[in-house]
Amino acid sequence: MASHRRPKQTSQAYTAVVTATAAAAVAVTAQSASADPLPDPNKKGVQAQIDRLYEEATQATEKYNGAKEKAGVLQKQVDDLQDTAARKQSDLNDLRNQIGSIAAAQYRSGGLDPSVQLLLSSDPDGYLDNASALDQLSARQITALQRYQSQQRDLQQQRSQAADKLKDLQETRTELGDRKKEIQGKLAKAQRLLNTLTAEERAERSAEEERANRSSERVQLGNEASASQRAAAAFEAAKSRVGMPYVWGAAGPNSFDCSGLTSWSFNQAGVSIPRTSQEQANVGTRINSLSALKPGDLILMRTDLSHVGFYAGNGQILHSPKPGAQVRYESIARSGMPFMWGVRIG
CATH class of the missing domain: 1.10.287 (Helix Hairpins)
Incomplete structure (x- = not known):
């Protein structure tokens, strides 16, 4: 019976193939590195x-x-x-x-x-x-x-x-x-x-935002109390803004950036705090552990402290995250931003 196995390549032919493949890979890599x-x-x-x-x-x-x-x-x-x-x-x-x-x-x-x-x-x-x-x-x-x-x-x-x-x-x-x-x-x-x-890709991005918003509506926060009445009042004010759009430089009442939401909310509670996330990072009492946070505490995110929101309980943050998004609840672990520390305002 005739054999249908493929004959082995000679050593010389195999070396030539490997060399050609490596050269092609180098060319593609160089092109990728220099191209837009x-x-x-x-x-x-x-x-x-x-x-x-x-x-x-x-x-x-x-x-x-x-x-x-x-x-x-x-x-x-x-x-x-x-x-x-x-x-x-x-x-x-x-x-x-x-x-x-x-x-x-x-x-x-x-x-x-x-x-x-x-x-x-x-x-x-x-x-x-x-x-x-x-x-x-x-x-x-x-x-x-x-x-x-x-x-x-x-x-x-x-x-x-x-x-x-x-x-x-x-x-x-x-x-x-x-x-x-x-x-x-x-x-x-x-x-x-x-x-x-493409239209399909844009639809996928929109659908992803919609999923995030629906997830925010179904979030389970638990029953943990805030550390102070003022923090509780500010947190309640922030919760009333869920669904409002992110707009850069906005501080309410109908649109917000991240620090605009936190400063507006505390203002509704009769507490004046600085406008920017970096300044808000240095008011009140610093809380270094996520497990020690209470609802209504501020959460500072990113190494440059350029993002801030409210700890909402059960590992969730209430914030105005980015352009094109709404004020919503999200999992801190899935936010894509590193937690730096919390701030408790009495």
Whole structure:
């Protein structure tokens, strides 16, 4: 009977095949390393890029929030300093009028008013030190001149401080604009990548979000109590926002980014906390263990602390996760973000 087994290749032929295969593999690897990953035929690379851009956008959003909060503080400081300077200028004008009246009276009596000498002096401090010994100055006149000099110095100081704060404000507004462009750029790039997906792939992504939302509706949180009434009240406020959309830079009441949800919720409980996740990480009492968390405690995620939410109980987080998502409950273990620590606010 004839044999149907394939004859063995010679050693030389086998070596040639292996060499050719290795060379082809090297060529493909080199091409993959240098090429733009966008043309990936199965689109998995594209979807990973979209998710990464969304994550980078949320990280940039917290930096934007920080710059926005700083700009608000600086604007208030500038306004206060300018208001103070305006009041001091008004007081200075009143004193100048008083000194003018004194000067007019002394002019009529034939003397050169020392207050005029003060105003013309290149060394007001030295002049006032000597002026108190002059017979022609009364105690009331000396007091008026000293007040004038003191308020003039205060006015100059207020104006200098206002100018410095205004410079800081302008720099912060520039940073704010840069952060906004960064976020919009990342979201626009993500949208362009989404547009390269097939209709089926886009439907799969939408279905995945719907599954996450349905899972949020069915979540079992348990009956564990919050550590404080304020945390419980903030958590209740956050629960009332489930289903609201993520919008970068938003702090309620109908859309939120991650720290916008937590700051809004605590505000409903009568507690003011900082706006950004990084700042919220340093308020209250730090809780280093997941097992020690209580519902209503804040949870800080990612190594750069760029994400925050509420511990909801039973290993769940209540948060506003990312662009295109809603405020919802999710398993901390499946969130894809490393837990850093918790914060308990009493």
